Amino acid sequence: MDCERIEAALLAVVDGRAAKQERERVEGHVAACGACARRMEEMQGVWSDLDSLRAVEPSPSFDARLRARMAEQPARPRFFEWMTGNMRLVAVVAALVAVAVWISLRPTIQRPAPSSAQAQQDFAVVKNLPVLENYDVVANFDVLSDLPGAEDTSTQPQSLE
Amino acid sequence: MAELQLSAATGVLYNLDPMATTDVELMLGVKAGDEACFERLLAKYRTPLVSFLYRMVRNQATAEDLAQEAFLRVFRARKDYVPGAKFTTWLFRIATNLALNSLRDSRRHLRDLSVDQTDEDQGPGLDVIDPAAEIEETLVERERAKRIWDAVEALPEKQRVAVLLHKYQDLGYDEIARILGCSESALKSLLFRAYETLRVRLAPLAPDATGAGKGK
Structure with a gap:
């Protein structure tokens, strides 16, 4: 086991988590290697230093305050x-x-108001709408045959009847 | 009847009930509405959790608030609990996230406080150092303790959490790795770097260092 591998395994030996076999390997190497022995000693020193970071007990009211929070949550x-x-x-x-x-708030496109002539024309169309609903009138609307190009009616229905 | 058991590896006191079932069974009891199960989990992990959080935020009131929040989150999530990872992994993961968020939120405020005083500057806590030892404590010892606190606090967040879980909680490498969301090999690398940094920073405190306590 070389020193580099020992270095990686030192911590597990110091913290007591190393398996027995691994610990024995490390300890065997450390016994014969001054550099690793010193390294291990330093690591143990840090480990001991950390013992001075004190622990604290929860205050006596801890449980009561927790229950109060549980009740209000x-x-x-x-x-x-x-x-x-x-x-x-x-x-x-x-x-x-x-x-x-x-x-919803963006400015809408302002369309120009229809002129009065246009309005009258629209009104006339609306006024004559009932005529378009009378199929007899539409079917016999001979005026259409007088229009240029009206001869070619082969594709048009002859009658709505 | 509850009893205290001292973990040989970490020196942490755990409340252990001889009749205790596993944490998972207790949590399933909580899920089923058994408040006694929650009380037993609380009794078992109250002190380790508060101590861990205290070492993270260096303020007892904040540590207790965060510990309560962690237990509250466990309680609120009881209906959705599915046995999977170990309970301690879940609990300490919640606590770690709460502590890191708290530190980030109050970093500027804590920086101001650190200039003046933190809890450990005001003297020892409630349990560890007996009154006689407290009286005999010298300024040098206080300074030494403060340097160690500062060295740990100066570690990057993830390294700090890893060291605190590794040193003080009775958790295996695999469990700490799951809490931190990394692989076991990544955790070992993280710990190695953290302890290496601490070794360098705390070298002046070593007994054979000339003028111990003056080197930093």
Whole structure:
């Protein structure tokens, strides 16, 4: 086992997680290698130093405060909590709403008001609409045959009857 | 009846009930509406979780708030619980995310606080150092402890979490790797770099270092 592999295995020996076989291999190498022995000693020093990061006990009111929070918390996340957890969806919805608002508020194309002559013509068309519903009149509308090119009627129905 | 068991590897006190079923069984009990099961999970992991979070955020009130939030999230998710990964993996993953978010949210505020005082500057906590030892504690020892805190705090976030879970929690490499969302080999590499950084930063504190405590 070379020093590089030993270095990678040192931590598991120091923290006590190494398997027996691995530990014995490392310890055997360290006994014969001054550099790795020093390395291991330094690692053990760091491990011991970290013992000074003190632990804390939860305060006596910890459980009571937790139960109070459990009582006041809804079973499901609150709306704003849900929103913060789904920011992508919220962003998409916000973008869609913004587009909808923009479309509804954008200036509409102003069409010119129809002239009075045009209005009268439109009114006449509307007024004569019942005539078009009378199929007898339309079927015998001879005036159409007087129009230029009216001879070629082979593809047109002769009558609506 | 609950009893305390000291983990040989990490020195962490765990509340263990002789009648205890596995965490997964307890969580299934919580899912079925058995509040006693939740109480047992709470009793077992309350202290390890608060201690882990305290070492992350260096403030007991914040650590307790975050621990409560972690338990709340477990409780709220009970209906959707499906036995899969170990309960501790789930719990510490929640706690890790909460701690990292808290640190990120309050980084500027914490920086201001660190200039003045954090909990450990005000003296030891509730349980570890007995009153007699506290009285005998010298300024040098306090300075030494502060340097170690600072060295750990200066680690990159992921390395810091890895070291705290590795050093103080009774978790295997595979479980820590799952908590951090990385492979076991990546975790070992992460830990190696973290301890190497700590070794360099804490070298002045070594007993054979000349003028211990002056080198940083």
